[in-house]
Amino acid sequence: xxxxxxxxxxxxxxxxxxxxxxxxxxxxxxxxxxxxxxxxxxxxxxxxxxxxxxxxxxxxxxxxxxxxxxxxxxxxxxxxxxxxxxxxxxxxxxxxxxxxxxxxxxxxxxxxxxxxxxxxxxxxxxxxxxxxxxxxxxxxxxxxxxxxxxxxxxxxxxxxxxxxxxxxxxxxxxxxxxxxxxxxxxxxxxxxxxxxxxxxxxxxxxxxxxxxxxxxxxxxxxxxxxxxxxxxxxxxxxxxxxxxxxxxxxxxxxxxxxxxxxxxxxxxxx
Amino acid sequence: xxxxxxxxxxxxxxxxxxxxxxxxxxxxxxxxxxxxxxxxxxxxxxxxxxxxxxxxxxxxxxxxxx
Numbered sequence: 001x002x003x004x005x006x007x008x009x010x011x012x013x014x015x016x017x018x019x020x021x022x023x024x025x026x027x028x029x030x031x032x033x034x035x036x037x038x039x040x041x042x043x044x045x046x047x048x049x050x051x052x053x054x055x056x057x058x059x060x061x062x063x064x065x066x067x068x069x070x071x072x073x074x075x076x077x078x079x080x081x082x083x084x085x086x087x088x089x090x091x092x093x094x095x096x097x098x099x100x101x102x103x104x105x106x107x108x109x110x111x112x113x114x115x116x117x118x119x120x121x122x123x124x125x126x127x128x129x130x131x132x133x134x135x136x137x138x139x140x141x142x143x144x145x146x147x148x149x150x151x152x153x154x155x156x157x158x159x160x161x162x163x164x165x166x167x168x169x170x171x172x173x174x175x176x177x178x179x180x181x182x183x184x185x186x187x188x189x190x191x192x193x194x195x196x197x198x199x200x201x202x203x204x205x206x207x208x209x210x211x212x213x214x215x216x217x218x219x220x221x222x223x224x225x226x227x228x229x230x231x232x233x234x235x236x237x238x239x240x241x242x243x244x245x246x247x248x249x250x251x252x253x254x255x256x257x258x259x260x261x262x263x264x265x266x267x268x269x270x
Numbered sequence: 271x272x273x274x275x276x277x278x279x280x281x282x283x284x285x286x287x288x289x290x291x292x293x294x295x296x297x298x299x300x301x302x303x304x305x306x307x308x309x310x311x312x313x314x315x316x317x318x319x320x321x322x323x324x325x326x327x328x329x330x331x332x333x334x335x336x
Contacts, residue, residue: 020334020335020336021333021334021335021336022333022334022335022336023334023336024334030334043335043336044332044333044334044335045332045333045334045335045336046303046330046331046332046333047330047331047333048276048277048328048329048330049276049295049297049302049329049330049331051275051276051278051295051329054295054296054297058301058331059331059332059333059334060301060332070332072332073335073336075335075336085305085308085310088305088310089303089305089310089328089330090303090332091303091310092303092304092310092311092312092313093301093302093303093330093331093332094332160336161336187336207336208336209335209336210336213336
């Protein structure tokens, strides 16, 4: 275990990067990207078994379950009731009581329906679930989710799959300042610098799928994200310098040679 | 009898248990979860849960997602 694990509900993870399992060119590429990412938690979706074509290889066979914790999601659910049903099904498949809770409120933006999300969180917490809700970058809803018993809060950086990066860094910072549970930026990351920026804001982790899965080289991008999350975390812990509008010289002012104008008595010889 | 299986009508001689339905469908019960009339069925209850005429069954598994 590293000296700086991500701890959620008493469970420690080596990596602060959580990755998805969707949209990869193949299961084999996904497995390789998972290795390169160093992630020890991955998300999966819960969907109907295809009854007419059962030949498809099983996703689970390509997840290293010795090393990787599987976090089922409720993606695609538009009501609290469906999200709760999906969470219960996911628990039964995966034999863990963790869920990445999504209740979607809008098809185009995939923004959450926070009213239904809060309701579903309360129900699932009462049923013993470890609930990690995907929500807006809104400090008030994050606080309400925490009060409802969420084990972490997962504000979006930008719309799912958009790759726009962290759209409201100040809100993310406020959410982190106020939260007493881990904060994981979930969605919106496009490239490595986005992940580093998220981590530099002080959040506890970053969750991403599309940025890796649909990159030109998913395995290389997975490694880039691993390094970016580590770099951002290190920079946050190191304590960055304050921003200032004017320069501050890095080299000493004392001991400089005499300026030419003074040395030459006003005559220019250079 | 006719049941509703993953959203489609499905004919099967019944009543049957969840275990028997999964066996009929050649589905490995270890990698799926089953919902019976909107209630999740625990694995341990597959042998004893009876499916009757008109029942609604959902069988799900993990797929790629974010």
